[in-house]
Amino acid sequence: MLVVVLKAAIYYGPKQLEIKDVDVPKVGEGEILVKVRAVGLCPTDVRIYFFGSSSVKPPIILGHEFAGEVVEIGGKVSGLEIGDKVNVPADAFCGRCKMCRIGCENLCEDPLSFGYNIDGAYAEYVKIPKRFLSRGVIFHLPDNISFEEATFVEPVACSINGVRKAGVEAGKSVVIIGDGPMGLIQVQLSRLFGADSIILIGLHDWKLQLAKKLGADYIINALHSDPVEEVLNLTDGRGADSVVVTIGVPEVIEQGLKMAGKNGFVNIFGGSRKGSAITIDPNVLHYYEICFTGSSGYTFNDYEFAYKLVVKRKINVKKLISHKFKLSELFDAINQFQNKEKSLKIIIEPTGE
Ligand SMILES: [Zn+2]
Ligand SMILES: [Zn+2]
Structure with a gap:
């Protein structure tokens, strides 16, 4: 060289x-x-x-x-x-x-x-x-x-880990919080995994509209309505089976917890600033048996899967x-x-x- x-x-x-x-x-x-x-x-x-x-x-x-x-x-x-x-x-x-x-x-x-x-x-x-x-x-x-x-490939791999940790699978109702690239990738993954209904929550109409084209069933602009209330309405008052929070903001994570139904999953996908803290009602986890988890990075297995999805253009x-x-x-x-x-x-x- x-x-x-x-x-x-x-x-x-x-x-x-x-x-x-x-x-x-x-x-x-x-x-x-x-x-x-x-x-x-x-x-x-x-x-x-x-x-x-x-x-x-x-x-x-x-x-x-x-x-x-x-x-x-x-x-x-x-x-x-x-x-x-x-x-x-x-x-x-x-x-x-x-x-x-x-x-x-x-x-x-x-x-x-x-x-x-x-x-x-x-x-x-x-x-x-x-x-x-x-x-x-x-x-x-x-x-x-x-x-x-x-x-x-890398963000898709992280997202595969993220939606899996949130229990996304066929027949489930899924909420993705955040209309950035990660949220839009996870909408598409949830569709591929066979989710029954996919709700994307964001702050930008044009990104939410794009999410609809990419597979979201419902979009909620959190600037114009209360996303917790909307999710409960869309899930017959039960709350969602899976919630992925792609935004590392404590208040948003707290909202995410309120959107999960009984036996549901809430995954903290996005990193927060150092020193962040959230307040949770332990009884919500206890009585609803909510699995509150996090996900970070990917395994080589996730990576190879992501590579295939990207090169075969299964994810836009x-x-x-x-x-x-x-x-x-x-x-x-x-x-x-x-x-x-x-x-x-x-x-x-x-x-x-
Ligand atoms: Zn990255
Ligand atoms: Zn090691």
């Missing part, structure tokens, strides 16, 4: 992000170098940018929802060629810790995670460490799938993209992200022509 420097957005701590030239990482045995063609701007990255995170070790390059082209291959790598289009998961789990052994890889005690403890994809090139290759999680992309579509992700920016426009992208009125999923194209 002739390129020796690359442009990358280096994160130094809350509100300290610099786009500059850095050396292209050396590729060793068992590793590959990927030219990043598209990377999703994840709400988590924006939260880290503004508020920091105890699990992120700066200086580091953020960005973990990416797809690109293989441009360099280290020794002892098989099954890959220069020019291959690939998608790589955000994390490589260790496979040895207790959580990995019991099948909860998403809770791995020693993961390698792009943008957390290894450099991520807000850069022209990203080095893929050996563990990703040895664990067999480099996914080839067919020619007809665009790089921007492929960036959705294209419709969720509202903006695309170059890497040099990352700050504009972050500003756009905060303007929720106008934005849905934002894609960064570090090497976009």
Whole structure:
């Protein structure tokens, strides 16, 4: 490879992000170098940018929802060629810790995670460490799938874990709270899983209308009506079987709990700001036997399932993209992200022509 420097957005701590030239990482045995063609701007990255995170070790390059082209291959790598289009998961789990052994890889005690403890994809090139290759999680992309579509495998994988933890299955009534990309993915997953009725709650009419096209049976704009009351009306006063809260806001989580029916599930899917707290009536959990849970990340199994759904276009992700920016426009992208009125999923194209 002739390129020796690359442009990358280096994160130094809350509100300290610099786009500059850095050396292209050396590729060793068992590793590959990927030219990043598209990377999703994840709400988590924006939260880290503004508020920091105890699990992120700066200086580091953020960005973990990416797809690109293989441009360099280290020794002892098989099954890959220069020019291959690939998608790589955000994390490589260790496979040895207790959580990995019991099948909860998403809770791995020693993961390698792009943008957390290894450099991520807000850069022209990203080095893929050996563990990703040895664990067999480099996914080839067919020619007809665009790089921007492929960036959705990770959020779809997290969503699969999220709706499963919420008990979404055939015949159930499902409430998804939040009309962002995650909510719109989960509406589609609930439809695929055979849910009987799907209610999406949000704050933006155009996103709610899009959700209807993507499979929501009912949409509720929480600015115009009381969502708890509406959900109870739509479920014959019983409450829903499954509630997924994709918004990390305490009051919204409390509302979500009030929407669940007897024997129902409520899943906290979205992360909240540090120090957040909620108030719950324990009797609601006790007498209704509500399963109140959380979900975070995905297992490799969820990831592979998500990959299939995206490449077979069983989930429409294209419709969720509202903006695309170059890497040099990352700050504009972050500003756009905060303007929720106008934005849905934002894609960064570090090497976009
Ligand atoms: Zn993400
Ligand atoms: Zn592990």
